[in-house]
Amino acid sequence: MSGLTTDWDSVSASVIARALFDQLRDLLPQDVSMVLDGDVRIVLSADPPGRSVFDVALIVDQETGRREDHVLAAVWGFVSSLQDVMVLHTRAPWPDPTKLNIDLPHAWFENGFLYAGFGQTAADSTTLVSMDLRS
């Protein structure tokens, strides 16, 4: 039964990587590749800018510090890297090319869920990723 608490030790890098991959790959154009390489590595490829490998475990599975901070940093880091690839590839703001000012990546926890999206602030962000991390 789910509660509002999160057992951070049970939140694995592979769960995070799978959620990011599943929820973001369909947003990309056909000439930008996103591949899940094993359990924890997501590979982005586009020409330009090239190939980028994001290893979720390198951020999440650290010996020191709080695991929830690492989870948040990993999710933020991936959406930031994805935005970087898209902007370098399309030479336009992403995810919303109609905006003059590029939206910023955000990741945040709320009521046991982890969210990620883009906006000027987390509060006004368009949510693209949500993960239920309740125990």
Place this chain on the structure above:
Amino acid sequence: MTSNWGRKSGVSSRVRYRRAIFASSLLLVGLLNGACIGGGSLPSCLGAGVSSDGPDGTVFIQQAYVGADVPWGISAKDPAFADGRANWDVDVLVGNQRVQHKGQDYAPHDYVPAQFIVSGEVFKVIGQVTSTSGQAVVGFIDGECVLG
């Protein structure tokens, strides 16, 4: 400021000469800034930020104000590390916590948002770049400063 760009393989006389020049310039910069070479005194990330210039490239780190996010980037000087011709493997640390990692074949840049910034901690960009065309060449990067 601390900075260290160098090469691991194929240490030619040219590279040794560049290392010597770089070490000398670091010493001069340290003395001019009143930095304690080898003693752990680091510059602040605030204001103009840090530009750690080495023989093969430069690490840029800048923080606009106390508690603000921190943009950083790396530019390569050596054509061996041009985009598409080298693999970059770079960690970004706040204190002893890895907040970002970049593994890619073009020069990395990003920023660390304010939510991961801890004033007084050391912000560090460290890693290496390996050329993937022609003779294998490895460069090392290391730029750091104290967060405001």
